Amino acid sequence: MNVIYPLAVPKGRRLCCEVCEAPAKRVCTACTVTYYCGPVHQRADWGSIHEKICQLLIPLRTAMPFYNSEEERQHGLQQLQQRQKHLIEFCYTVAQKYLFEGKHEDAVPAALHSLRFRMNVHGLNSVELVPAYLLLAEASLGLGRIVQAEEYLSQAQWTVLKSTDCSNATYSLLHRNLGLLYMAKENFEEARYHLANDVSEIWHKYLNDHYQVLSQARVQQIDLLGKQFVNDTGLDEAQEAEAIRILTSILSIREPTSDKAPRKTVLVLKTLAMLYYLMMDSLKAHEYAARALSLAQEHLSVEEQNVIQELLTLITTEEEQPITS
Template identity: 50%
Template sequence: MGTGAALALPRGRRRSCELCGGPAQLRCGACRVTYYCDIDHQQADWVSIHEKICQLLIPIRTSFPFFNSEKERKHGMEQLLHRQKHLVDFTHKVAQKFVFEGKHEEAIPAALHSLHFSIDTCGPDSVELVPAYLILAEASTGLGRLTQAEEYLSQAQWIVLKTSDCSNGIQSKLHRNLGLLYAAKGNFEESLYHLATDIYFASCAFGTHDISTSGGYFHMANVFFRQNKMDIADSLYTEVSIRYLVCYPSILCFILNVGEAQQAEASQVLNAILDIREQAPKQQPAKTANVVHALAMLHFLILDFPKTHELGMKAFLITKQLPNQDASEAIHHLLKLIKSKLFYTK
C-alpha cells in the first residue's frame, strides 16, 4: 500500500466512500482527503488510480485560502478548474488503457474518478460525462456485470439523446458499447446493428478509411465468429489488418496523438486476430503474415525495436514461403531499418 496506508476516521466525521458512496470508515494516510468504506475499496482505488493522483487531490479538496481581491479569487477558481479538467482527462486515459489491456476491475475506480471530476466541472447532465459512462459500461461488460453496464449505458444514451449537437465520435463510441453489451447478452442481431451504426458514425467523424473505424469492424468480426459465420468474420478481420498495414501516416499520427490507451487497443486487436489466424484449422499464411507485419509496424512506431525485429523476422519467414514475394520485400526493408536502429541504440 505504500504511503497510502489507511487511517481510521475520528468518531462523528461523516464522509462518503470514494468508490461506492457508502459511509466511510477510513481515509488515505497520504493525501488525507480521500475516504473509503473499507480496506478493500481503498486497495482497489490505490492500485487503479489513487497512487498516481494522490497528491494532486490535496489542492482540489482542501478549502480555499482567503483571497484579498476579486482578481485573486477568480484566478484561484480558474486554477481549480484547470486542475479538475486535467484529472478528468488523466483518469479517463488510465481507465481506457486498463480496459484495452483487459484489466476491467482496475479500470472501474479510475473511470469513477473521471465521472466525478466531470460532474464537478461540467454538471450532471453534460455530454462531457458520456466518455466516463462508456468506460464504466465497457469495464462492467467485461466483468460480466451486464445489469450495471446497462445502467451506465442508459445514462450515456439519455445524455446523447438530449444533446442536439452531440459529436459523431461520441455517438460512435456509444453504439460500439451497445454492440458489446448485446453481444455479451447473446443478442447478435441487435449487436450487429449497433456495431454497424458505430462504423457509420466513426466514418462520419474520422473518414471511411481511418484507423479509428477499425474497432467496429473488429467487434463485428467477433460476433460473426461466435455465430460460426467464418467467411464473413475472415473478411472483416482481413479488413482490420489491412487498415493497420497500409496506413503508415495515419497510424503514426494516431500513435503520436492519442497515447498509451489507443496503443494498447491496437495491440489488443491485432494480437486477437493473430491468435485466431494461428489457431484456425485451415491456415492462411499470407493473411497471418499481414497481421504479424502490422504488429511489427506498431512496435516500430512505439520504438520497441527488439519486439519489432522479432515480429519482422516472423513475418519474413512466413512470406518467404509464399509465391508472391512483394510482401517479403517490404518486410525485409523494415528489418534493415530495425537493424540500423538497434545498432545506433546500443
Template identity: 65%
Template sequence: MSAADSAAHFHALLQFRGGAAARTAAAAAAAGLGQIVQAEEYLSQAQWTVLKSTECRYATHSLLHRNLGLLYIAKENYEEARYHLANDIYFASCAFGTEDIRTSGGYFHLANIFHGLKKLDLADTLYTKVSEIWSKYLNDRYQVLSQARIQQIDLLGKRFETDTGLDEAQEAEAIQIMTSIWNIRESTSNTAPQKTIFVLKTLFMLYYLMMNSSKAQEYAMRAFNLAKEQHLSVHEQNTIEELLSLISAEEAHPIT
C-alpha cells in the first residue's frame, strides 16, 4: 500500500472508529458507564499516527481534532475541548473553506461549549454562523435543482439519490445541528423571533430537499405562526407563505 493509500485508509478508519469512539465517550459520560477510557485510548493512538504521518491531509487532521474535542466535552474538560475544536476549525477551513458545511460542525460544537459555560454572546455568534452556512448551502442547492428541473433534466443525466446532495450521515448531522439550534433559539423567540424563524426556514428547506413534505410543512407553519404572534412584517409572513406554496406545487406537479 502506497503512502497516499495508507493515509486515505487511515482517514476512513478514523472516520468510522474515531467517530464511534467519540460517540461512545459521550454516551458513556451520560450513562455513567465508564467507557471513556476505551475511547480515549483509541483516539490517543489515532493522534499519534496522524502526527507521525507526513501524508495525512487537512481533512484527516480536522476529523481527528473534532473527535478529540467531542471526547473532552464528554470528559467535561472544556479547555482541552476548545483547543481541539479550534484546531478542527482551522484544518477544516484549510481543506474546505471557512463557510463550508464540513467546517460548520466545529463551530457548532464550540458554540455548545460556550452555551454551557453561559458565554451566551459567543455562543449566539457561532450558532448564527452555523445557521447561515447551512441556509446558504441548502438555498444554493435548491436554486441549482430548480434550474435543472425547469430544463427537464438533472445535473447527472439521472435522478438524484437525494435532493440535498448529502449522504445519509451528513443529512443526520444537518438535522441534529439545526434542530439543536432551533431548541436553543426557541427559548429566546419572544425577544429575538427573527433568529428563530431563520432556523425554522432552514429546517424547512432541509426537509423539503429531503422530500419530507410533512416535516417541511411543520417547520414552515411554526415559522408562520411565530411571525404572526410577534407581529412581524407582512413581507416576512409572505416569505414564509411562499415556502408553504412550494410544498403545494410539489404535490401538484411531482417530478417524474
C-alpha cells in the first residue's frame, strides 16, 4: 500500500489518525488516547514508535487534574512541557536511527511525532521545527516520494528564512537534503550548489574553531605546548589535501556567480584563508583573505568586513614578524 503522509499540523487529537490525520476508526486499547484510520497505520505507528511511548502519551492527552493553587498549576504545566521536550528528542533520535539503518518507512511516524511535539512546545513558526521537517524529507526521498520531500523542504526553507536564530548544523542539513532532492530530480547543477553549501559550512565551522584558539596564542607568541609553532589544523596531510581539493572545487562553482551569492563565496575564501593560516602557509592565506575582503567590501556589511580584515591583519603581521621558538 503506497501511503502518502501529509504535513503535520496541530489537530484535535480525537478521531484523527495519528499517522495521516484522516478520520479515525480505531483506538489504541493500551493508552486509549491514540487513534488511527485503520489497521495499516496502527501497525505502522506501533512498529515505529508508539510501542515505545504508548503510556507516556496518556498524561499529555488527558485533561489536567484540578490544582489547589496557581503555583501547583504552573508546576503541572512545567512538568507537561518537560515531558513533551523529552519526547521531542526521543522520537527524533528513534527516527534518525531508522534512517541510518535505511528503514525509511519506519522513520516517518517517529519523525511526525517529533514534529507535532515541537509544534506544541515551540509554536508553528519556530526554527526548532526544521530538524523534524528535514527528517521527514529524508525519509520521503528514501521512499521515492519526491513531491512529499519537496513539500517538507519548502516548509523547512520558509521557516529558516523567517528565523534569525538558525544553527550552522541546521543550515548544513537543509542544504544536504536540498542537494539530495535535486539529485533525485536530476537537476545536477542545483544539487551541486546545495551540496557545496553543506560541505563548505562544515569545513568553515571546523576550521574556525581551531583558528579562534590558535590565533590568540600566536598573537601573544605563546605556544600552548611550549614549542615552536607548527602546522596545527587538527588534520593529517591527506585530510589537508582533501580539504584543499574540496574547498577549491566549491570555489570554482561559487566564484563565477559570486554577485548572486557573495556571502557564500566569501565564506569559502575565508575558510581557505584559515586553512592555509593554520598550515603556516602565509602567502596562500594572505591571497585568499585578500580576495575575501575585496568581495566583502563590495557586497557585505562593515561588521562582516571587519571580521575578515582582522584575519588578514593577523596573517600580514605574521608575514612581517615570523614567530620563532
